[in-house]
Amino acid sequence: xELRNRDRDATPFTTxxxxxxxxxxxxxxxxxxxxSLPAVRSTQRHYHARSEEIYLILEGxxxxxxxxxxxxxxxxxxILIPPRSWHxxxxxxxxxxxxxxxxxxxxxxxxxFA
Numbered sequence: 001x002e003l004r005n006r007d008r009d010a011t012p013f014t015t016x017x018x019x020x021x022x023x024x025x026x027x028x029x030x031x032x033x034x035x036s037l038p039a040v041r042s043t044q045r046h047y048h049a050r051s052e053e054i055y056l057i058l059e060g061x062x063x064x065x066x067x068x069x070x071x072x073x074x075x076x077x078x079i080l081i082p083p084r085s086w087h088x089x090x091x092x093x094x095x096x097x098x099x100x101x102x103x104x105x106x107x108x109x110x111x112x113f114a
Contacts, residue, residue, distance in 0.1 A: 017043040031105035037091040045088040051102040053081040060096040
């Protein structure tokens with residue numbers, strides 16, 4: 001069994017899109033990470049050629065744009081982001097924290113910007 005703890009094992013780092021990430025699990029098949037953005041900050045608009053992502057908003061909220069459609073998102077919302085879908089998350093006044101599951105796993109070399 002592999003057991004990882006947020007504070008003990010998941011050291012935060014900043015990804016290419018500008019969010020702060022704590023990666024809990026990264027296998028050859030999938031990855032699970034916690035991402036956060038401070039108030040009114042945005043990720044850089046991007047897409048992943050191979051990875052499908054699922055966001056689960058844990059705290060806070062904001063606006064999520066996927067391929068030109070923008071929706072308000074908040075705690076409890078789960079959002080599917082298909083491969084090759086342009087997307088950008090903008091945190092609201094309280095910031096945003098979410099879980100992000102990627103299949104195949106997240107990698108910088110699968111992240112593309114305009």
